[in-house]
Amino acid sequence: MTSASYTLIDAFLTQQNRFNTISNNLANINTNAFKKDSMSFNQTLSMENISITDFSPGPLQYTGNRLDVALGGQGFYKVQTPRGIEYTRDGAFSLNGDRLLVTKNGDSVLGKNGPIKIAEGNVSIGSDGIVTAGNQTADTLVVVNFKTPRLLKKGGESYYRYQGDAQDVFTPENISIQQGYIEGSNVNPTEEMIKMIEIMRVFEATQKAMQSVGEATDKMINDVGILQ
Amino acid sequence: MLRGLWSAATGMAAQQLTIDVISNNLANVNTVGFKKSRSDFQDLMYQTLSQAGSVTAAGGEIPSGIHIGMGTMPVGVQKMFMQGDFKETKNELDLSIEGKGFFKVLSGEEELYTRSGNFKLDSEGNICTPNGDKLQPEMTIPSNTISITIDKTGTVTAFDPEGTGASLGVVELYTFSNPSGLFSLGRNLYRPADASGEAVSGTPGSDGVGTIAQGFIEMSNVDVVEEMVSMIMAQRAYEINSKAIQTADSMLQMANNIKR
Numbered sequence: 406m407t408s409a410s411y412t413l414i415d416a417f418l419t420q421q422n423r424f425n426t427i428s429n430n431l432a433n434i435n436t437n438a439f440k441k442d443s444m445s446f447n448q449t450l451s452m453e454n455i456s457i458t459d460f461s462p463g464p465l466q467y468t469g470n471r472l473d474v475a476l477g478g479q480g481f482y483k484v485q486t487p488r489g490i491e492y493t494r495d496g497a498f499s500l501n502g503d504r505l506l507v508t509k510n511g512d513s514v515l516g517k518n519g520p521i522k523i524a525e526g527n528v529s530i531g532s533d534g535i536v537t538a539g540n541q542t543a544d545t546l547v548v549v550n551f552k553t554p555r556l557l558k559k560g561g562e563s564y565y566r567y568q569g570d571a572q573d574v575f576t577p578e579n580i581s582i583q584q585g586y587i588e589g590s591n592v593n594p595t596e597e598m599i600k601m602i603e604i605m606r607v608f609e610a611t612q613k614a615m616q617s618v619g620e621a622t623d624k625m626i627n628d629v630g631i632l633q
Numbered sequence: 634m635l636r637g638l639w640s641a642a643t644g645m646a647a648q649q650l651t652i653d654v655i656s657n658n659l660a661n662v663n664t665v666g667f668k669k670s671r672s673d674f675q676d677l678m679y680q681t682l683s684q685a686g687s688v689t690a691a692g693g694e695i696p697s698g699i700h701i702g703m704g705t706m707p708v709g710v711q712k713m714f715m716q717g718d719f720k721e722t723k724n725e726l727d728l729s730i731e732g733k734g735f736f737k738v739l740s741g742e743e744e745l746y747t748r749s750g751n752f753k754l755d756s757e758g759n760i761c762t763p764n765g766d767k768l769q770p771e772m773t774i775p776s777n778t779i780s781i782t783i784d785k786t787g788t789v790t791a792f793d794p795e796g797t798g799a800s801l802g803v804v805e806l807y808t809f810s811n812p813s814g815l816f817s818l819g820r821n822l823y824r825p826a827d828a829s830g831e832a833v834s835g836t837p838g839s840d841g842v843g844t845i846a847q848g849f850i851e852m853s854n855v856d857v858v859e860e861m862v863s864m865i866m867a868q869r870a871y872e873i874n875s876k877a878i879q880t881a882d883s884m885l886q887m888a889n890n891i892k893r
Contacts, residue, residue, distance in 0.1 A: 417888070421635060422682070422701060424884065428637030428877045429676070429702030432644030434870045435651065436674040436705050444699070455683075456699045468671070469715050497673050499711070500811035502830045509673055509708045525810070525833075525841055539841065555697040556685060561678035562708070568685060594873050601880050612887045619891070 416611045430592045438494040439590035463591040471528050472498045475588040477581030480548040483515040495563040516544030530584045550577040638881040643704030644874035651867040658855045666749025667853035668712045677703040714812045717854035725781045726752040729851040732843025734806030738766040749821040785844040787837040806842045807832040
């Protein structure tokens with residue numbers, strides 16, 4: 406009896422974690438370049454669940470802002486944060502007082518020669534990442550990809566940290582950067598709603614099972630062994 | 634309690650902020666020189682319930698762990714300094730800037746910047762904004778002037794009844810390295826801040842500074858259709874986050890009902 410209730414508690418906790426993941430996806434439905442997570446059961450019998458980030462591209466939205474640059478294909482921008490090197494796909498950049506290209510958190514976006522300083526004049530960023538300002542080339546945006554993207558850990562603030570080896574970071578071929586666009590979130594509301602219904606029903610079924618276990622235990626304690 | 638309940642609450646708060654920004658944009662759809670704003674969001678921190686790469690009880694390796702996000706947060710409401718449409722008014726003191734740059738005005742003791750060029754004359758003949766803030770550098774139009782011309786490069790010439798023109802000076806424009814970093818004061822005025830950088834003065838038409846068009850005003854750059862689409866998106870996102878809260882509520886209710 407008790408082993409059945411522990412299995413059911415595990416089922417409750419799994420559904421709760423799945424729900425928390427969906428809720429986070431829905432909260433970020435309008436977050437630039439957000440990538441949805443999902444919970445998956447491990448194939449082995451160890452009963453461990455894992456969260457998987459789906460890196461499929463989000464829709465591109467035209468803004469016309471010259472410092473909004475969306476990554477068309479795979480890859481990530483490299484950013485110098487106070488915590489070290491981190492990566493992001495959120496290309497809604499800005500300039501700081503020193504005319505450095507920064508993310509919305511004020512961290513420098515890195516080019517091939519370090520932080521990118523933008524001179525006076527019109528900024529143009531080519532599809533190959535070459536940043537031109539006032540008729541002179543400033544730098545080239547670094548775009549990287551990873552051999553094992555599952556080792557990317559979300560750090561919040563639209564950043565990712567790579568937990569694998571440094572030699573697994575490589576520069577992809579055929580990058581395509583779109584100036585004047587931002588990448589939207591890849592969360593699909595229909596999919597999340599269906600999952601949410603499913604979770605709620607599994608939760609409900611587990612609750613009923615738990616109640617049955619409770620009733621059976623009640624019978625065992627109070628009815629079995631009573632002499633009529 | 635369920636973390637998801639709070640994640641969904643941050644989602645609703647974020648969409649509320651988006652609606653606030655959109656409403657302000659729409660309220661200013663006919664404000665001269667108004668620049669629309671956009672809200673940007675980021676995901677909040679992630680809680681790691683199990684670490685990728687750690688070894689399980691069965692001896693296997695966890696391939697990617699469990700990270701659960703805590704929702705979303707607003708990270709900036711940014712002004713979009715795209716060019717607004719021009720409207721011809723034929724009024725000789727209506728100036729619009731084609732391209733980059735701001736007019737400098739003196740509001741009380743403070744130097745502030747604006748893009749709305751619907752200037753007027755005060756009783757002493759000074760060029761000023763509708764609020765009475767004088768355009769810098771100050772220019773006084775002589776009382777016997779019958780017409781004023783301001784050319785593309787900002788040179789102001791006043792003509793007297795005999796038709797002789799007198800040059801009064803040049804309307805200078807000021808640029809910022811990051812106009813999005815300017816502090817919006819309202820009344821179409823902006824104050825320089827650390828993020829915007831210092832104002833750099835320039836002559837209209839040179840060094841990447843825009844040119845001045847007399848007899849035109851720059852309308853608001855708010856695009857009503859775009860704002861409506863954003864509003865639909867924000868409203869539906871608000872709705873779906875409220876559904877997540879309802880679901881969390883039902884789940885908690887079921888948990889409570891396990892024990893009858």
